[in-house]
Amino acid sequence: MRWMWIDNFAEFESGARAVGxxxxxxxxxxxxxxFAGYPLLPPSLMIEGMAQTAGVLVxxxxxxxxxxxxxxxxxxxxxxxxxxxxxxxxxxxxxxxDDLAAMTSGVVYKNGQRMGSVDLLFSHVxxxxxxxxxxxxxxxxxxxxxxxxxTYRVGQSR
Amino acid sequence: xxxxRDDVFAKVRDVLVEALGVDDDEVTExxxxxxxxxxxxxxxxxxxxxxxKSFSIKIPRGELFPDxxxxxxxxxxNGRLTxxxxxxxKKSMPHADFSAFEANPDISxxxxxxxxxxxxxxxxxKLKAA
Numbered sequence: 001m002r003w004m005w006i007d008n009f010a011e012f013e014s015g016a017r018a019v020g021x022x023x024x025x026x027x028x029x030x031x032x033x034x035f036a037g038y039p040l041l042p043p044s045l046m047i048e049g050m051a052q053t054a055g056v057l058v059x060x061x062x063x064x065x066x067x068x069x070x071x072x073x074x075x076x077x078x079x080x081x082x083x084x085x086x087x088x089x090x091x092x093x094x095x096x097x098d099d100l101a102a103m104t105s106g107v108v109y110k111n112g113q114r115m116g117s118v119d120l121l122f123s124h125v126x127x128x129x130x131x132x133x134x135x136x137x138x139x140x141x142x143x144x145x146x147x148x149x150x151t152y153r154v155g156q157s158r
Numbered sequence: 159x160x161x162x163r164d165d166v167f168a169k170v171r172d173v174l175v176e177a178l179g180v181d182d183d184e185v186t187e188x189x190x191x192x193x194x195x196x197x198x199x200x201x202x203x204x205x206x207x208x209x210x211k212s213f214s215i216k217i218p219r220g221e222l223f224p225d226x227x228x229x230x231x232x233x234x235x236n237g238r239l240t241x242x243x244x245x246x247x248k249k250s251m252p253h254a255d256f257s258a259f260e261a262n263p264d265i266s267x268x269x270x271x272x273x274x275x276x277x278x279x280x281x282x283x284k285l286k287a288a
Contacts, residue, residue: 071200071203074204075176095207096207098219100203100219103204103207121200121204121207
């Protein structure tokens with residue numbers, strides 16, 4: 001299974017904001033762990049969906065020249081839950097970005113209705129990451145995430 | 159309208175409660191960010207960002223939490239700040255209270271300089287200069 005918790009980008013404004021779309025399906029194994037007989041998308045995976053949306057946004061803003069690591073979930077609040085058949089939109093906005101880190105704010109929508117907010121802090125790890133035991137090559141923006149962006153851009157040019 | 163010290167303290171307390179997930183009453187004047195409030199290195203970035211938003215100020219990297227002294231071999235010897243290192247740190251952190259630290263400037267004690275009071279003083283100085 002690929003660890004991709006957004007299906008595509010609905011909007012992408014380089015350096016500013018992005019909207020990732022997630023279609024919740026009954027075919028996903030993780031949903032059936034919580035709860036048996038009543039599958040729903042765990043909030044932790046909605047945080048991950050927002051992290052993937054915001055992470056690509058932050059990485060692209062700096063030309064993917066370093067790894068972007070989720071360092072802190074600053075806030076995560078949900079007023080509802082998502083079940084198979086729901087469509088989620090993760091709207092991420094860059095609040096600040098520099099050589100060391102980036103802060104993003106985010107709103108989660110379920111079927112067009114606001115259902116939560118997730119604010120994140122990312123660290124930028126370049127070659128110095130090897131001092132922390134991290135690989136110094138790009139291990140974050142692999143084919144999975146890059147294909148999301150290229151699919152969006154192909155769609156835009158049609 | 160100018161903010162008085164109590165107002166600044168209240169907003170700093172709100173920032174620390176949000177950033178560190180602590181209760182209001184844990185954020186006392188002398189509470190240390192790491193020792194008492196459990197802050198980790200990544201939290202320092204978050205605190206700076208939240209202070210900027212809360213007070214509409216800009217805090218350049220290294221101004222509130224300087225790291226230039228501890229990383230300079232001229233200023234550290236056998237795990238303690240040299241006299242020059244201590245003087246430089248005082249210049250970098252005019253908002254901190256060194257009275258307890260300077261008697262024994264062991265670098266492992268540096269986190270004791272980062273108290274709630276340190277942040278309140280820093281913000282007050284920033285607001286005055288604005």
